[in-house]
Amino acid sequence: MSKHQKEITALKEHLGKHQLKCTRQRELILDAFLKQEHITAEAMYHQLAKKDPHLGLATIYRTLNLFCEAGLAQARHFGTQTQYDNVSHKGHHDHLICTDCGKIVEFENCDIERLQEEVAARNGFTIKTHRLELYGLCSRCRH
Amino acid sequence: MSKHQKEITALKEHLGKHQLKCTRQRELILDAFLKQEHITAEAMYHQLAKKDPHLGLATIYRTLNLFCEAGLAQARHFGTQTQYDNVSHKGHHDHLICTDCGKIVEFENCDIERLQEEVAARNGFTIKTHRLELYGLCSRCRH
DNA sequence: ATTGAAATTGATAAATCGTCTCAAAAAGAA
DNA sequence: TTCTTTTTGAGACGATTTATCAATTTCAAT
CATH class of the missing domain: 3.30.1490.190 (Ferric-uptake regulator, C-terminal dimerisarion domain)
Known part of the structure; x- marks a missing residue:
């Protein structure tokens, strides 16, 4: 039983409502994301390379944007990069x-x-x- | 006597302190910038093309960044572009x-x-x- | 005014970041 | 299993900004 069951359920609910599928990659990225306060797509790409060397950067971007739509993440432009904030716990950041x-x-x-x-x-x-x-x-x- | 004498002086002071030179382009860009609340480099490029068709985009970027260092402007990332805010009048924006x-x-x-x-x-x-x-x-x- | 060192410019190449494309793979309902 | 739809990975692409560099301009010292 994961510590982040609530968020996993929230994502699956969003997926269901929008005819999206629950994939290994989405679960992997969500799991890693929920352990962060905020992270960039690039940082997550390197971090997850150990677990899945073939996970593409585009998939990370797509998935983090999906999290934004699902209300689990919030994009924030900081410097030249986009930070994806974990807003599943706190409302704001x-x-x-x-x-x-x-x-x-x-x-x-x-x-x-x-x-x-x-x-x-x-x-x-x-x-x-x-x-x-x-x-x-x-x-x-x-x- | 320009309406923006204070800002012109502020820029010249910054230039002097950093061994930078006062050029025609910098004065031109400052003049245009101070009439705006906020503007992108690209927008300023097109706007100034009438006054100086040979003014390069790189110069606009360099100069707007210079204004940031001089405290006259403040960069703000919005969407994919950078807005340069005029902060010479109001303290905040x-x-x-x-x-x-x-x-x-x-x-x-x-x-x-x-x-x-x-x-x-x-x-x-x-x-x-x-x-x-x-x-x-x-x-x-x-x- | 002339000179000369240092800074600046313009044009464009290059880097950066993020999205798009598309064939192959995976998900999931029937 | 089968079939339809979605997703993926890899790299191409697009948009924005910065770096490069020879030519030009500034400006302090003659």
Whole structure:
């Protein structure tokens, strides 16, 4: 019994609803993905090469995008690459980023999210996702 | 006397500090850039083709990146392209983005920024800049 | 104003990242 | 098993951005 049974079920539900099939590759990629906070397709490609040397990069991209559609992942453009965030546990994924050493701290703040909803409503928008990144210096780099 | 004298001075100061030179192209691009809220390199390329048909795309990229280093612009990856935001007027630049039609609404919210400071302080960070993007559907696309 | 070292430019080649194509393979219902 | 549909893997492709490099421009020192 996997630790991530809930997410596995969620994916299968999505697959069923959309006439998609449950493949070995999708299960393999999901299993690896759920162990991460966030990962790039390229990183996952190298990571999974050990388990399945023939797993194609295109399949990883396709599958991670599938996870986004299924609501398990969320794509985020960071630098030149796309990070796929694991949002199956937390609803959102905000970041504090040290511009000096690159350290990333993740946080969540309900008050900020409530205010975001207000701003959106005031402008006639319905928010689906958001992205908040705070750039600065961590305590160590400030000195 | 240009409306953007402050920014022109800021750029020249940056150039001086880094042994960079003030060229006709840089002045031309700065002038065009300061009239925008945000623009892509490609869009600026086409826009400036009228004034200088020989201005190269690479120069536009180089110069917009220079503006980022000088603190006049801020790069933001949206979809497959990079938007260069004009941050010389406002300290911050937050966006409401319609994922359907691409419409972008800019906003500012002091309460959110105050909360951001709190989160940062709690984690030992000192914020220099931030990025907040809310993705969803605008009123028109919701229907 | 002229000179000369250093930076910049324009044109294009190259790199990067992600998607598309398509024949072969796999899934899964009948 | 059989048949239809979906998926896969490999590489081609497309879009965006950066690197290369000879020619040009800037600008400080004559």
